[in-house]
Amino acid sequence: MRFLCLHGHGTNSSILEAQLEPIRAYLPTNWEFEFLDGEMEAEPAPGIDAIFPGPYFGYHGEPIPDDVQNAYDLVLEVVREEGPFDGVLGFSQGAAVASTLLLNHARTDPTEELFKMGVFISTTMPFDMGSGKLKLTYDPAQRELSAIHQDVEGNAIGDDHMDWMTDVRSKGVIDEFEARRPMAASAKEATSVDVLLRFHPITHTQRIKIPTAHVIGEKDQYADHGRALVGMCEPRLAHVVTHDGGHQLPRSTSTVAKVAGAIQMAVEQMQFQT
Structure with a gap:
């Protein structure tokens, strides 16, 4: 398994790599995780500069068309030049960039499969x-x-x-x-x-049709985004883990193990489909 990992706004790849360590401890050691920094410098996410050094990046700022297109093109270029990747994993803005790419690319070029499964942690909703x-x-x-x-x-x-x-x-x-x-x-x-x-499941009929794992914090201000993205995915292929935290990766050992389990179930479904 080879994953492309996309960080949150106001962080960087090294921060996401450190944040994922507890989850990766439950996953096979031969799985590869590649990390991609956004190209736009950003102010640090709340509280992040007290823990991790900069610089801090984002894939885009306000969701203006040109900036989102640049983020889209960046990830697509990496997939085509450094892929193939089996899965994509994103946190917060990185998760939204991943789902934005999946949904829009499936509409414009349905014959090209970019990823075979996806992991969305504390996501915001993708842009149409x-x-x-x-x-x-x-x-x-x-x-x-x-x-x-x-x-x-x-x-x-x-x-x-x-x-x-x-x-x-x-x-x-x-x-x-x-x-x-x-x-x-x-x-x-x-x-x-x-x-x-x-995108929103109420207004759009298009769906992400690959296996997915979703991590949603019950106290996250974007929890409704996370639940809506689940609605944009195939129900039988979507594995959801909730935790009692906010806009962050879960910290309790039991929840971390559940997240790893959801990722593994999505991978197993991916392997069964292929």
Whole structure:
């Protein structure tokens, strides 16, 4: 088994490698784990700089189309030049990049299988790179945030009935923009940014059809993302482990063993399919 491993935003490959050590202790010693750093420098994730030295990276910043495309291209290039890889393993943003790649590539090039199984830990939801985007505009004078749903060419979708403040495809990216509103509010003029919409099992019929393992923290602010990604996968091939922690890898010995077991079950299904 050979895995491509993608770290979380504001960390790096060495950090993910250290975080995975307890899980890997339960897995076969001949399994190989290759780690890929993001190309964008980032501020450290909360509390991470007190434990691990930098530099810290991300695969993209805000989910603007060009940045997500660059992350997509980076991973795809590594897969094609340094593969094949049997599986992909991602934490947080790395998991979202992995599922973004799997779902979008299956639509654009269904004959090329990038990975045979996947592991998604504390994931956020993947971005749909083919269904358009939201142009978000914040007007500091009016203190108002507005949005226009556009197609991939940037044309407004006139007959759209999308409630962008509550729609499952946009709520996560709206939350991210809201978190950055103090920066936008300091501007004297209205500022705009294009952001991608997310996949969601309610609005999309496409599914990840390879065996998968999912790790979800019950106190994770993105736990609903993790559960939604499970819904984007084939039920009979999805193995889910929950723990009582937050946005982190589980620490208890019993849960770590369960995670390793879920990964092994996904691998066994992969081997049975091939």
